[in-house]
Amino acid sequence: MxxxxxxxxxxxxxxxxxxxxxxxxxxxxxxxxxxxxxxxxxxxxxxxxxxxxxxDETVTLTDEAREYLADGLPEVRLYEAALDAGADDDPAQMGRVIGQSGLEGPQVDIALSNYARKGYGTIESGEITADPDADPESDAEASALAALDAGDSVAGADVLDQLQSRGLAELSESTVRSVTLTDExxxxxxxxxxxxxxxxxxxxxxxxxxxxxxxxxAEYNVEADAERIDGGKTHILRQTANRVKDTLVGMGFEEMEGPHADAEFWINDCLFMPQDHPARTHWDQFALENPREIGKLPDDLVARVEDAHRNGVGEDGDGYHSPWTEEVARGIDLRGHTTSLSMRYLSGHEVGELEPPQRFFSVEKVYRNDTLDPTHLLEFYQIEGWVMAEDLSVRDLMGTFEEFYAQFGITDIEFKPHYNPYTEPSFELFGTHPTTGEMVEIGNSGMFREEVLEPLGVECDVMAWGLALERLLMLMYGFEDIRDVHGTLCDLDLLRETEVLH
Structure with missing residues (x-):
C-alpha cells in the first residue's frame, strides 16, 4: 500500500x-x-x-482574581476592618470601616454586595455589624481561588459558577482528538x-x-480541520455608530466634535446642574489631576451662568441658593455626557452664533464612575442630539425618536416622564429586549429649560436627547450583557460570528 x-x-x-x-x-x-x-x-x-x-475544560484566573489572592477578597477585608472597629459588639459607621479597610473604587461596591451574602454581618442605615462566628478562613470562594492558583481542581460547580459570575475565573473548552489503529x-x-x-x-x-x-x-481532504485565521473587521459597535451617523445626517443633522476632558462649566454648570449636586462628586465623575483647571472660559457667559444658578431666570426664577464658585466651574473632568458639546455649540463658542433652525448630533464616548453590570460600563458611547427651532413641542421630540429608531427596525418605543435639572418637560425612552422581553432604558430627553438657554443667548426652543449606543445594540442583536461586545471582557467569538444587520 x-x-x-x-x-x-x-x-x-x-x-x-x-x-x-x-x-x-x-x-x-x-x-x-x-x-x-x-x-x-x-x-x-x-x-x-x-x-x-x-x-477538555480549563479554568484560568483573571488579573482581578490574582489581585485578591495577594490582598484578600474585598468582603473579607471589609469584615476584618469591621472586627477591628468593634462591629462584632456594636454597629460601626460604615464609612469609617470602609476607610480602615483600604478598599477603593469598585472594590467598595464588590465588598458591600458580597458581605451580607456570605454571612459576615449586616449593613443597614449607614452602619455595619460583624458576625463574631463568621470564619473568613473557610470562605469557599477564597479557598477555590487558592486551589486553582495551585493547579488543583475545585469541588463544587456552584463555587466555580460564582467565581465566573464575579469575573474571577474563566472557563475555556477545547476539543481533544485521540487516534487508535484499527485492525485494518x-x-x-x-x-x-x-x-x-x-x-x-x-x-x-x-x-x-x-x-x-x-x-x-496528493489528495486534499477539504473537510479536515485547518488552522483558524481570523481577519480583522470593523467592530459591530463602530459599524452601528457609523450607521447612526449616516441616519442622522440623512435626517438633516450636522455632526459636533469636542474634547473628551472638559471644564465642569461646559459639562455641568451650563446645564443648570447645581455645584453641590450628587452627580458632580467623584463617585460619579472622573476628575483630572494634571491639569486640574481649564485655562480660559468666556467671562460674559460665566457671569450669566452664575447669575442663573444664584438668582434663576425670569420673574419667577429663584435659583438654587447653593454655593457656586468659578473655581469649581474651571475644574477639568472626563465628560459624563456629550451635552457639553451641545453647550459649546449652542453658546456660539465653538462655531459662532447659530440662527434657527439648526440640527446637530454627536456619537462619542463618555465616562462615568458607575458600577459595572449588564447595562452599565465605565465608558460608553452616547448619541447626543438637539434641534433648535421656533415652537417646538414634546410631540416633535417623540416623532423624531420614532423616525430614528424605525431606521433600525425598532418600532415599539415607550416614553416615561422623568426629572432632569436641565430639561422640562423630560422623559426617558424604553425599548423591548428581543430575547428577554424586558423593557430596557435606551435614552433620556426633554426640552431645554430657560435657565439653560437664556445664559447661552438662545431665544427659541431647543429639544435635546442623549441615547445609549450600546443599548441600541442590545435591541438590535439581542445581547443581554453589553460587556460581551465592549471592553476587556468582550466575547471575541460572539463578535466574530454575529451577523451584521443592515
Missing amino acids: KLPESQVAVLRAASANDARSIDRLADETGLKPETVTGAVFELEDEGLVTVEEST GVTAMMEGVETAETVGQLTPEMLTSGEWRDVEF
Missing part, C-alpha cells in the same frame, strides 16, 4: 492498544498538528484509524506501507518544464 508521507508517518506513530492525541503524534512525527489532523482524517476515511473526540491499520502495517511519491503543491517550475504531467498530486 502506498500512502502520502504524512499519513505513513502517522500510521507508524499510532498504536492499536494506546490511544494517542494529535499533539503527541505531532511530537513523535515532527509534523505540524494541523498536518497530523489532516492525515488522521484521511486515514479514518480509509478505515485505518479511529478517532475519538472529547472536551494493523494489517496494513504488517503487510508494509510505502511512501507514495506525491506532490502537494504545483509550482511555476513544474508548469514551465511540463513536469506536472508526470507527477502524482
Whole structure:
C-alpha cells in the first residue's frame, strides 16, 4: 500500500492498544498538528484509524482574581476592618470601616454586595455589624481561588459558577482528538506501507518544464480541520455608530466634535446642574489631576451662568441658593455626557452664533464612575442630539425618536416622564429586549429649560436627547450583557460570528 508521507508517518506513530492525541503524534512525527489532523482524517476515511473526540475544560484566573489572592477578597477585608472597629459588639459607621479597610473604587461596591451574602454581618442605615462566628478562613470562594492558583481542581460547580459570575475565573473548552489503529491499520502495517511519491503543491517550475504531467498530486481532504485565521473587521459597535451617523445626517443633522476632558462649566454648570449636586462628586465623575483647571472660559457667559444658578431666570426664577464658585466651574473632568458639546455649540463658542433652525448630533464616548453590570460600563458611547427651532413641542421630540429608531427596525418605543435639572418637560425612552422581553432604558430627553438657554443667548426652543449606543445594540442583536461586545471582557467569538444587520 502506498500512502502520502504524512499519513505513513502517522500510521507508524499510532498504536492499536494506546490511544494517542494529535499533539503527541505531532511530537513523535515532527509534523505540524494541523498536518497530523489532516492525515488522521484521511486515514479514518480509509478505515485505518479511529478517532475519538472529547472536551477538555480549563479554568484560568483573571488579573482581578490574582489581585485578591495577594490582598484578600474585598468582603473579607471589609469584615476584618469591621472586627477591628468593634462591629462584632456594636454597629460601626460604615464609612469609617470602609476607610480602615483600604478598599477603593469598585472594590467598595464588590465588598458591600458580597458581605451580607456570605454571612459576615449586616449593613443597614449607614452602619455595619460583624458576625463574631463568621470564619473568613473557610470562605469557599477564597479557598477555590487558592486551589486553582495551585493547579488543583475545585469541588463544587456552584463555587466555580460564582467565581465566573464575579469575573474571577474563566472557563475555556477545547476539543481533544485521540487516534487508535484499527485492525485494518494493523494489517496494513504488517503487510508494509510505502511512501507514495506525491506532490502537494504545483509550482511555476513544474508548469514551465511540463513536469506536472508526470507527477502524482496528493489528495486534499477539504473537510479536515485547518488552522483558524481570523481577519480583522470593523467592530459591530463602530459599524452601528457609523450607521447612526449616516441616519442622522440623512435626517438633516450636522455632526459636533469636542474634547473628551472638559471644564465642569461646559459639562455641568451650563446645564443648570447645581455645584453641590450628587452627580458632580467623584463617585460619579472622573476628575483630572494634571491639569486640574481649564485655562480660559468666556467671562460674559460665566457671569450669566452664575447669575442663573444664584438668582434663576425670569420673574419667577429663584435659583438654587447653593454655593457656586468659578473655581469649581474651571475644574477639568472626563465628560459624563456629550451635552457639553451641545453647550459649546449652542453658546456660539465653538462655531459662532447659530440662527434657527439648526440640527446637530454627536456619537462619542463618555465616562462615568458607575458600577459595572449588564447595562452599565465605565465608558460608553452616547448619541447626543438637539434641534433648535421656533415652537417646538414634546410631540416633535417623540416623532423624531420614532423616525430614528424605525431606521433600525425598532418600532415599539415607550416614553416615561422623568426629572432632569436641565430639561422640562423630560422623559426617558424604553425599548423591548428581543430575547428577554424586558423593557430596557435606551435614552433620556426633554426640552431645554430657560435657565439653560437664556445664559447661552438662545431665544427659541431647543429639544435635546442623549441615547445609549450600546443599548441600541442590545435591541438590535439581542445581547443581554453589553460587556460581551465592549471592553476587556468582550466575547471575541460572539463578535466574530454575529451577523451584521443592515
